[in-house]
Amino acid sequence: MSAVRGTSLSPRAVARGAANSSALGVAARCGLAARGVLYVLIGLIALRIAFGEGGGQADRGGALAELSTQPMGSVLLWAVGLGLVGMALWRLSEAVFGAAGAGGRKPGKRLMSAARCVFYAFVAYSVLAFAAGESGSGSGSGDRQSKDVTARALELPGGQWIVGLVGAGIVVAGVWMAGRAALRKYRKHLELATMSRWERRFTDVTGVGGGVARGAVFAAVGVFVTRAALTYEPDEAKGLDDALRSFAETPAGPGLLVLVAAGMALFGLFSFASARWRRV
Numbered sequence: 001m002s003a004v005r006g007t008s009l010s011p012r013a014v015a016r017g018a019a020n021s022s023a024l025g026v027a028a029r030c031g032l033a034a035r036g037v038l039y040v041l042i043g044l045i046a047l048r049i050a051f052g053e054g055g056g057q058a059d060r061g062g063a064l065a066e067l068s069t070q071p072m073g074s075v076l077l078w079a080v081g082l083g084l085v086g087m088a089l090w091r092l093s094e095a096v097f098g099a100a101g102a103g104g105r106k107p108g109k110r111l112m113s114a115a116r117c118v119f120y121a122f123v124a125y126s127v128l129a130f131a132a133g134e135s136g137s138g139s140g141s142g143d144r145q146s147k148d149v150t151a152r153a154l155e156l157p158g159g160q161w162i163v164g165l166v167g168a169g170i171v172v173a174g175v176w177m178a179g180r181a182a183l184r185k186y187r188k189h190l191e192l193a194t195m196s197r198w199e200r201r202f203t204d205v206t207g208v209g210g211g212v213a214r215g216a217v218f219a220a221v222g223v224f225v226t227r228a229a230l231t232y233e234p235d236e237a238k239g240l241d242d243a244l245r246s247f248a249e250t251p252a253g254p255g256l257l258v259l260v261a262a263g264m265a266l267f268g269l270f271s272f273a274s275a276r277w278r279r280v
Contacts, residue, residue: 213263
């Protein structure tokens, strides 16, 4: 009887076990797969733009509009939205109980997981609202929304400083994302021992190429937000679609947009690989 008492679990341990349950693991993997769907579609739309074939908006709204035109589009939209709910719940569990792996309970990592939880909860809401047919939800222009939010922020006391700091923060985040991808930091989250050589190679190609492209796009968005603060012009701010299109306006021309767009699609494939092999 004493042995049984000695192995009894505390309420915190029980809660932690629940957080690590197979159900939450499935939710996390569904969330990663849902993220992959969005990034693949954004990348494909951006590729069509680069090759002069139109293609709509290369952002979340454009991806949802594209998904809705597919066979069983409504079902797919609901599946992506619910998958992103799973992603938000997974990040919430990391914020509360700590992430898997060494150092997962550090305050900095918990805070980052909390921020990701809020972000994915917002994205999940917008996707589910669009799936439910709510007008103006999910498929709205990200570029217009960026300009509107920037305009309201600039009207606040110290608005230029607020917008400038946010822009600089996005630039730093983009560089950080690209740097971690280039250094293959994602590997520490993967079950490498269970992967074949081809699977590891596939994950490295998609993880490095996709992560660097994603970081570059985030950094570009941050540059435009910072420019809006410096010039006090909200229209200088750009969302994902305009930021992607801006790569074609560089001296490298549309070829650079092709590379970045392909990278965004690669990040979607990397998300699928993470859904399969990431430790959650």
